[in-house]
Amino acid sequence: MYRYDEVDYRIVRERVEQFRDQTRRFLAGELSEDEFRPLRLMNGLYIQRHAPMFRIAIPYGHLASRQLRRLAHIARTYDKGYGHFTTRQNMQFNWPALERVPDILSELADVEMHSIQTSGNCVRNTTTDAFAGVAADELIDPRPYCEIIRQWSTLHPEFAFLPRKFKIAVSGSVDDRAATLVHDVGLHVVRAADGEIGFKVIVGGGLGRTPIVGEVIREFLPTRHILTYLDAILRVYNRYGRRDNKFKARIKILVKALTPQGFAAKVEDEWLHLKDGAATLRDEDVAHYASFFGAPAYETLSPNPEAFTAKLAEDRAFARWVEQNTRTHRQPGYRSVVLSLKKTGVPPGDITAEQMEAVADWSERFGFGEVRVAHEQNVILPDIKESDLYEVWQLARSQGFATPNIGLLTDIICCPGGDFCSLANARSIPVAEAIQRKFDDLDYLHDLGEIDCNFSGCMNACGHHHIGNIGILGVDKNGEEWYQITLGGSQGNHTAIGKVIGPSFAQADVPLAFEKIMNLYVEQRQDGERFIETVRRIGLEPFKERVYAKHH
Structure with a gap:
């Protein structure tokens, strides 16, 4: 974990005081909106639909437990008790009062954090693999x-x-x-x-x-x-x-x-x-x-300890979670745990102050006080002993983090959309929730297998809809919200841009369109084919025919 030196501290502190004075002058009428705009953008402050939106840099998605606790404190003290993790591994607060933003910056500086260059025409936060190291x-x-x-x-x-x-x-x-x-x-x-x-x-x-x-x-x-x-x-x-x-x-x-x-x-x-x-x-x-970024003090462990394998055998729900929400580790006897922020009914990427504090506690109790943010808008505990996984799973369930859907259809990447963003053409959160409710049956979800679903509320594509196996884009039609569906996108070594399958859908019709797409996939897949492989093999035409057929 990178630690500030004296120069870092000084630069960040000076920026805080500089912005405090700029904000004071703006509120006193000494700076115009046009003069203040580049100054606030340099410090990650946007004016959204209902209130300022404040974006905090999380360099390459790494957080120390004390930093996550400070974010929880900020959420509780200066906002509505929650924050939102973005696809660029940053955190956004949607309800801060403008006059209190300099105080938030000061609180961040105490724990070696800032919001410099989270906006504006500059080099933004550098991102990397959430499992780096x-x-x-x-x-x-x-x-x-x-x-x-x-x-x-x-x-x-x-x-x-x-x-x-x-x-x-x-x-x-x-x-x-x-x-x-x-x-x-x-x-x-x-x-x-x-x-x-x-x-x-x-x-x-x-x-x-x-x-x-x-x-x-x-x-x-x-x-x-x-x-x-x-x-x-x-x-x-x-x-x-x-x-x-x-x-x-x-x-x-x-x-x-x-x-x-x-x-x-x-x-x-x-x-x-x-x-x-x-x-x-x-x-x-x-x-x-x-x-x-040296390796922490790992213990020398044997992989798959007896108690762990016994729990896998006797508890199907636990086994499913381990399979879906944990990742292999370079150190024998450890795994990385992905805490799902995609529980049905919760806006994707949102996390409450209480949940942040819980994750900070677990990172210290079971790991080395470190947390990661994935660009898929989930949170990762990078170093968990396999022998501790059952207890971590039970704690995660108590906080709503244990939905075993990582990499599945309901693990939707989603921007805040029209509920918050002044640029959005359409709301994304309620439509994402409707899709999640449609596919809430975990057995069916697991049978469908690995599917990336990405959702953007406008052409700015903050939800990366173009590279979802299924992408959704909110569009404006004569003042009404409609949704365009793309298929065939992917990320990774074989990145591809999805193609629009046809005319856009009204909000109420999106879940049904998804159901038709999934039904055709289940009918057509061969030998454990993933969804993206079936789409590439049979092409878009059969999906178009099924989705737009009147009586199927």
Whole structure:
């Protein structure tokens, strides 16, 4: 876990006092709305439909238990007793009073947190695999590199006013669990023929109005060069990216306009001036940051202890939860536990102050005081002994965290939608709940198997609907809320953009459309095929026919 040094503390504290004065001046009428807007955005403060929305950075999805407790305290003291985890591993509060936001910033600074660059046209929170450091298939721990990128990008004067927001994801595993192909820049670890570890550099991915899968512009970049190469990419984007049209300002549009080869050539030309320069990482630099992410004091354990396997055999509900909501660990005798924030009836990604405190307690009692936030909007306890899993499961059930649906249809990624967001065309939370209620039968849900369902309330695609096996997009038709369904999207190593199956649906008809899609899948699947495999094999046409047939 990264710890602030004296410089970090000072920078963050000075930003708090700076914003406190800016807020005071705005409330006193000394700053206009136009003058205040860039200042509040630099500090993660949006004006939403009903109240300000405040976004707090959770660097690469890592939280210490004391930080999670502070978020619980903030939820209780300054908001309505809950927070919302986003697809970018951050936390949002939807009801803070503007005049109290500087106090929240001060509370965050006490526990080494801030909201700097969670908004605005700058480099946003760098994201990574929620299982970084504990994943069994990891080639390199990406967290030291995420921290290095965070330090480089925070308050970087050259990149504070980019043409548009800029998002970087890093994956250190064979399987890409960080969605690197749909980020402005994705860094995916690769091993060269001689054994050297480096990164494949992917540029120009993104969702939103124009969903595009990123292009590889460099097959192998030695790790020591990541900052100079990122400098080169951002300089090219800063220079050539469009500023006349915000819908065409993202780097993906520039890469398309220049062609990937043309863009790569400009980056390589720029890099000639930067390569081996002052920002080249030395071994001691990497070692310094890696030292913050050392392995905790694991015990030497045998995997699958007797008491654990006995409980699996005698308690079917527990066995199902272990199968669905825990992940293998690089340390024998341990697992990572995914706490589902997708219980039916609860907005996906929402967590109460009481639940935050419970998770903080469990992380200390059963682990090493560390919690992760997944971009699927669930919470992870990364280091749990298998012998403790039964007790953790019972505690998770008591807090509503044990729905065994991770990776299944009801584990819906979902933006806050029209209930909160002023940009949304339609509400997402009630429709997600209606789908969850439709498929509340856990036996049927497990029989359907692995299905990614992603939901966005507007074209900004905060719910990543384009890369869901099933995607839902809220659209506005003459002032009414309608919903478009896409099929065939996926994330990971074989990222694909889903295709719209036909005309949009009224809110009440969405669950029935899902039921028809699932019925056809069950009829057509072969030999344990996953949903996405069936869709790719038979194509969209049979699904269209079934969904839009009048009497089926």
